[in-house]
Amino acid sequence: MAERTHLDWFRERLAASRAIEPRDPAPILAWREAQRNRIRFKADLIGLDEVRGWSRDENGNVRHKSGQFFAVEGVRVESGDLREVSSWDQPIYTQPEGGILALLARETPVNGVQFLLNGKPEPGNIGVIQFSPTIQSTWSNIRRAHAGKRPPMVEVLTAEAGVRIVYRAEHNEEGGRFWRKSNENIIAFLDDERVIETDMTMFCWASLRQIKELALMDNVLSPFVKTILLPL
CATH class of the missing domain: 3.90.79.40 (EvaA sugar 2,3-dehydratase subunit)
Incomplete structure (x- = not known):
């Protein structure tokens, strides 16, 4: 190649x-x-509610008005005994x-x-x-x-x-x-x-x-x- x-x-x-x-x-x-x-x-640093062009949708996720760039959503993890705890929730960037x-x-x-x-x-x-x-x-x-x-x-x-x-x-x-x-x-x-x-x-x-x-x-x-x- x-x-x-x-x-x-x-x-x-x-x-x-x-x-x-x-x-x-x-x-x-x-x-x-x-x-x-x-x-x-x-x-x-400013509050999220002050950020121009970004807002929360009906699920509470943060998105840009264009629908592009990244969003901030939630993820639920089940990890068994692979990590420090067996499960957790956290925000995560989605794109x-x-x-x-x-x-x-x-x-x-x-x-x-x-x-x-x-x-x-x-x-x-x-x-x-x-x-x-x-x-x-x-x-x-x-x-x-x-x-x-x-x-x-x-x-x-x-x-x-x-x-x-x-x-x-x-x-x-x-x-x-x-x-x-x-x-x-x-x-x-x-x-x-x-x-x-x-x-x-x-x-x-x-x-x-x-x-x-x-x-x-x-x-x-x-x-x-x-x-x-x-x-x-």
Whole structure:
């Protein structure tokens, strides 16, 4: 299969890059700090009854007015002697469809193989910005159910040329919080960076060694990045 061929080829390119790839994460961290000082992003906890666009249905489940994104429903579990207790009830996120988690990669003569990280602000992030996959989006966002902007970089995955898929696989979300949800994990190699149409302000390139160094630090690297890179 073509994607397996690309994966073996990409592993060879990673091995060839080890001698020249940047190792020091300091420039990446300095970039993050500059973005944190530049952007305007504020998040505070509020009551569920105050959340705009979301409401409870006749069963008490919380849903978005569009009928898309996730919902918060209840689940009843019977576990026998497999878990700490034999049964329990809990809220759980439900979503009829998952999303895409993708890292874009390139190779340069100076830095070898690099991955494109998104400095992504999320309301629950410690430190506001974490280094996240190039593309991290639900299908609801891709369809613009929020009536906002198209998620960045998704144009790359629909490009007719200039991109090769290194691998793609469905990975189950964390099952203690999400009900039977999976995301498509992808690494895509850019043969032609001109396929990128997205503004690059919140993106930076990092080597695999730099990413590994970031993974040793507190609250700077999204766990999704680690999951995507694992097959390498």
